[in-house]
Amino acid sequence: MSSTAGQVIRCKAAVAWEAGKPLVIEEVEVAPPQTMEVRLKILFTSLCHTDVYFWEAKGQTPLFPRIFGHEAGGIVESVGEGVTDLQPGDHVLPVFTGECKECRHCKSEESNMCDLLRINTDRGVMLSDNKSRFSINGKPVYHFVGTSTFSEYTVVHVGCVAKINPAAPLDKVCVLSCGISTGLGATLNVAKPPKGSSVAIFGLGAVGLAAAEGARIAGAARIIGIDLNPKRFNEAKKFGVTEFVNPKDHDKPVQEVIAEMTDGGVDRSVECTGNVNAMISAFECVHDVSSSDSSL
Incomplete structure (x- = not known):
């Protein structure tokens, strides 16, 4: 006691x-x-x-x-x-x-x-x-x-x-207690990317890096990180991010950029910023082939 x-x-x-x-x-x-x-x-x-x-x-x-x-x-x-x-x-x-x-x-x-x-x-x-x-x-x-x-x-x-x-x-x-379990759990327990799939991660802060790690653990083949800060990419590689997109580098909506990169859109998308515009982009960058695909 x-x-x-x-x-x-x-x-x-x-x-x-x-x-x-x-x-x-x-x-x-x-x-x-x-x-x-x-x-x-x-x-x-x-x-x-x-x-x-x-x-x-x-x-x-x-x-x-x-x-x-x-x-x-x-x-x-x-x-x-x-x-x-x-x-x-x-x-x-x-x-x-x-x-x-x-x-x-x-x-x-x-x-x-x-x-x-x-x-x-x-x-x-x-x-x-x-x-x-x-x-x-x-x-x-x-x-x-x-x-x-x-x-x-x-x-x-x-x-x-x-x-x-x-x-x-x-x-x-x-x-x-918060950031890691939030991102990792959202990817593994909700998005559930199939092995070999493509995943877009919007925001590469602590939550986003954890989400990327979840995609890596799940066996995703392409993990595309989207962030306005190019300095985050090298760190993101350690968590499985394979490609990096900075919306400021393009003159078209980032969801269109991702769709072109992935032949119509990614299999899963995880939004980790809380920004409404990012949420819209995250939703619209997912392809619409199968009803089982999801955006988070």
Whole structure:
């Protein structure tokens, strides 16, 4: 049992007080985990564009003060009542789309949109009592997507924790919490490119590189990376990208360029930027021969 179990822990956290204003390193109080909750010691956290998007609060309801962060690696410090499959000392990754393991989605092989723990960007409190586990001088600081990893300690629902091999380096695998699993999973589990197929990857950031790796693992013969930054191509080769297209190099829509390169279009397309124009291009660059082909 951890020496701090059951006690409030004081630690440092990067707190967002207002939309778009610099984060401030504050001393916060982190309450003990309640029923079906786990308190984690965060050792490494990375930055995802989603954190920036909600920090800017341009397209959603502002909720401040808040502790952002959702890509991280850490160690279980203590567990709340009812937690049986995790114990202090376990190496874990927090997961923003959790699994209760009991609802229809969790029991389905085709969905991970848990009724209880699916991502909810508007919720800033814990499910068990609608209260925050973070506070500063007695005033609550809100959670973010059930993880809040920009803190030395955080409290999450047990269904939002994935236990990992302690031999895995936490400074590397922390990105598995979001970017890598998003791109890799989208390609392998949804797009499912057949062996020998052609795949277009729009955007070669972390998610796009992971998507390319998924296409490589699946055995795709041609993996075409599309990005506005030509400096990304060499890195993308390491993840299986075989060809590179920069839309700025052409005077026609990039989907037409890809269609010409592939005799009518690719077999699969994975869009990894969130840009609406890129989504349209990704959809239109897929050939229309078979109804089984898909664009993601």
